[in-house]
Amino acid sequence: xxxxxIVMAYRRTPRMQQRIxxxxxxxxxxxRRLVAASGYAGTGIPEIARAAGISTGSIYRHFPSKAxxxxxxxxxxxxxxxxxxAQAAQVPGTAPERLAGMVETxxxxxxxxxxxxxALLVEPVGPELDADRRRFRAPYQALIEEVLSEGMAAAxxxxxxxxxxxxCIVGAIxxxxxxxxxERSGCTQGTEEEEALVRALVETCLRAAGPRPQTxxxxx
Amino acid sequence: xxxxxIVMAYRRTPRMQQRIxxxxxxxxxxxRRLVAASGYAGTGIPEIARAAGISTGSIYRHFPSKAxxxxxxxxxxxxxxxxxxAQAAQVPGTAPERLAGMVETxxxxxxxxxxxxxALLVEPVGPELDADRRRFRAPYQALIEEVLSEGMAAAxxxxxxxxxxxxCIVGAIxxxxxxxxxERSGCTQGTEEEEALVRALVETCLRAAGPRPQTxxxxx
DNA sequence: CAAAGAAATGAAACACGGTTCAATTGTTAT
DNA sequence: ATAACAATTGAACCGTGTTTCATTTCTTTG
Numbered sequence: 001x002x003x004x005x006i007v008m009a010y011r012r013t014p015r016m017q018q019r020i021x022x023x024x025x026x027x028x029x030x031x032r033r034l035v036a037a038s039g040y041a042g043t044g045i046p047e048i049a050r051a052a053g054i055s056t057g058s059i060y061r062h063f064p065s066k067a068x069x070x071x072x073x074x075x076x077x078x079x080x081x082x083x084x085x086a087q088a089a090q091v092p093g094t095a096p097e098r099l100a101g102m103v104e105t106x107x108x109x110x111x112x113x114x115x116x117x118x119a120l121l122v123e124p125v126g127p128e129l130d131a132d133r134r135r136f137r138a139p140y141q142a143l144i145e146e147v148l149s150e151g152m153a154a155a156x157x158x159x160x161x162x163x164x165x166x167x168c169i170v171g172a173i174x175x176x177x178x179x180x181x182x183e184r185s186g187c188t189q190g191t192e193e194e195e196a197l198v199r200a201l202v203e204t205c206l207r208a209a210g211p212r213p214q215t216x217x218x219x220x
Numbered sequence: 221x222x223x224x225x226i227v228m229a230y231r232r233t234p235r236m237q238q239r240i241x242x243x244x245x246x247x248x249x250x251x252r253r254l255v256a257a258s259g260y261a262g263t264g265i266p267e268i269a270r271a272a273g274i275s276t277g278s279i280y281r282h283f284p285s286k287a288x289x290x291x292x293x294x295x296x297x298x299x300x301x302x303x304x305x306a307q308a309a310q311v312p313g314t315a316p317e318r319l320a321g322m323v324e325t326x327x328x329x330x331x332x333x334x335x336x337x338x339a340l341l342v343e344p345v346g347p348e349l350d351a352d353r354r355r356f357r358a359p360y361q362a363l364i365e366e367v368l369s370e371g372m373a374a375a376x377x378x379x380x381x382x383x384x385x386x387x388c389i390v391g392a393i394x395x396x397x398x399x400x401x402x403e404r405s406g407c408t409q410g411t412e413e414e415e416a417l418v419r420a421l422v423e424t425c426l427r428a429a430g431p432r433p434q435t436x437x438x439x440x
Numbered sequence: 441c442a443a444a445g446a447a448a449t450g451a452a453a454c455a456c457g458g459t460t461c462a463a464t465t466g467t468t469a470t
Numbered sequence: 471a472t473a474a475c476a477a478t479t480g481a482a483c484c485g486t487g488t489t490t491c492a493t494t495t496c497t498t499t500g
Contacts (some may be wrong), residue, residue, distance in 0.1 A: 009444040010498045020447085044487055046450095055449045057490075066488065124350055126261070134402070158427075164420035167399075168392035172428070175391020176384060178354070200384035207378075208392070208428035229474045230468045240477085264457060266480095275479045277460075286458065 024062045026052045031073045036116040040070060040125050067128045074129070078120055078136040082143075084109060089143045095151025096211045102144065103173060103205045107198045110177050118181045121174055137174075141166045148209060158210035169205050176201050244282045246272045251293045256335040260290060260345040287348045294349070298340055298356040304329060309363045315371025316431045322364065323393060323425045327418045330397050338401045341394055357394075361386045368429060378430035389425050396421050 030051035034043040045066055049056045063069040088105040089098060110117035120136065148162035180197065250271035254263040265286055269276045283289040308325040309318060330337035345353065368382035396417065 007443055007500055008498090009442095009500080010446055012446080013498070016446090016497070045489085046487080049450095056488090057450065058448055060489065061447070124345055134398070160423065160427075161416070161420040164396060164417065165424050167396050168421065168424045168428070171391035171393070171395020171398075172388035173391070175394065176387050178391075179387075182351075182354070196381070197384065200381040201388065203380065204385050204388045204428050207380075207430045208388070208424050210427045213433065227470060227473055228468090229470075229472090230476060232476080233468070236467070236476090265459085266457085269480095276458090277480065278478055280459070281477070 020062075023052075023054065023058070027054070027059060027062055027069070028073055028076065031069055032077060032116075035070070035073060035119050036113065039115065039123050040119055040129075041123070067126060070125075070129060071132055074120060074132060074136065077116060078139075081106075081109060081120070082136075082139045085140055086143055089147055095147050095154065095156045096206055096209060098147050099144065099151075099169075099209055100202050100206055102147070103169070103202050104198060106140070106173055107177060107201055111180060111194055111198075114181055117177070122178055122181060137170055141170045144169050151209070151211075156212055158212060160210055165208060165210075168208055172205055172208065173201065240282075243272075243274065243278070247274070247279060247282055247289065248293055248296065251289055252297060252336075255290065255293065255339050255343075259339065259343045260349065261343075290345070290349055291352050294340060294352060294356060297336060301329060301340070302356075302359045305360055306363055309367055315367050315374065315376045316426055316429060318367050319364065319371075319389075319429055320422050320426055322367070323389070323422050324418060326360070326393055327397060327421055331400060331414055331418075334401055337397070342398055342401055357390055361390045364389050371429070371431075376432055378432060380430055385428060385430075388428055392425055392428065393421065 027048065031043065031048050034048060034051055045059055046056050048069075049059055052059075059069070063072070085102060085106060088102045091098060091101055093101075110121070120133070125133065145162045145166035148157060148160070148165055151157035152159060152162060176197065180194070247268065251263065251268050254268060254271055265279055266276050268289075269279055272279075279289070283292070305322060305326060308322045311318060311321055313321075330341070340353070340356065365382045365386035368377060368380070368385055371377035372379060372382060400414070400417065
């Protein structure tokens with residue numbers, strides 16, 4: 001040692017922190033793009049590293065494991081979708097009208113971004129991620145449930161358990177999209193068939209919500 | 221060679237065939253039990269072999285691959301369930317009545333045989349099997365579709381695309397059961413909560429089918 | 441500039457699980 | 471009994487894809 005003087009070198013500077021955050025974001029973004037193109041199973045760590053312009057090992061400085069990385073990717077991706085869904089829930093109108101808009105929004109967006117939607121909804125992933133994926137569906141269900149509750153309170157909908165109904169609607173949407181999403185892209189892309197599908201789906205979900213047939217009991 | 225005589229030895233005897241068939245069944249049974257306990261991903265070939273009391277290699281004399289083995293397991297398991305469902309479809313009554321019975325049958329059976337139902341419906345599996353599993357849902361959907369079509373023809377149900385509606389109903393049932401089936405067994409087993417769940421599910425599915433409100437247009 | 445130490449590298453190690461195969465055991469027919 | 475050949479064994483194989491780690495590069499401070 002050079003005469004007892006302590007040399008304090010390298011404390012993480014804001015500049016550096018920024019750079020690190022940027023890299024982290026780059027990794028997540030590359031992973032999102034790749035998973036949207038090839039699905040979860042078909043996306044390996046080396047590939048992600050290449051796409052992000054860094055080395056394989058570096059990924060593990062930012063994320064403890066592949067599962068953790070994709071947890072974040074899925075979370076971020078679905079946050080985006082949920083935002084769009086929530087926006088559809090906020091348009092003014094009766095409960096049935098709003099519900100119709102929500103279902104249509106969900107279906108249209110999923111059909112447009114097929115591979116990502118498949119990764120988020122149907123593609124088989126490991127058990128850890130699977131639990132998360134179920135958690136991602138909850139917000140959709142919650143938003144639907146709220147609209148149903150409001151509709152019931154306003155006597156626009158028949159009495160029901162809004163929780164179960166909302167779960168059923170989520171299931172109905174997912175199951176209906178499952179077929180088209182599983183096909184190799186380019187098949188059902190014709191707006192013709194898809195249009196009919198979305199229309200029938202919306203109608204069925206509306207019926208499930210149980211709209212009151214006529215305007216409130218002739219109180220006028 | 222012993223003086224030109226041809227020695228024809230070992231032709232597969234009925235006795236032997238029986239033994240082989242028994243082994244094959246043992247393998248399938250062990251696989252079914254293990255998959256019900258730990259899921260597809262958590263069930264390896266060596267483990268199955270141990271449970272069946274044979275060697276790993278022998279499995280491949282009976283099944284060409286792990287996927288093929290589980291294909292058979294799933295097929296056998298769901299054949300039984302589908303039979304029960306089809307029986308519920310054949311009771312006499314109006315379309316809504318029959319549909320209610322079918323939905324209830326499905327839900328009750330699934331909730332009773334939790335582990336198997338989970339394996340057939342929810343447990344994540346590889347891509348090859350996933351396609352098969354979807355195929356197993358088709359019979360349920362087809363049976364529902366037929367009832368809906370008949371109901372439409374009899375003017376018991378509003379006009380609709382029975383195919384989409386039936387897909388929605390299947391999705392609604394599965395999604396509703398997904399929660400209870402995922403819980404560690406013993407949780408929601410109380411008949412209390414389950415009863416309410418089944419009732420609400422049946423009601424929602426009935427609404428989705430769109431029953432005509434009053435009996436046929438006052439023709440009397 | 442030099443020291444200190446973090447961040448990045450990428451090739452290699454490792455884990456996992458399905459599949460194979462040479463050797464062994466078992467069965468049939470003469 | 472024995473030839474012929476099927477059935478069985480289980481340890482080794484192999485591909486895949488995640489994770490590690492010794493080395494190098496870069497950033498900060500005295």
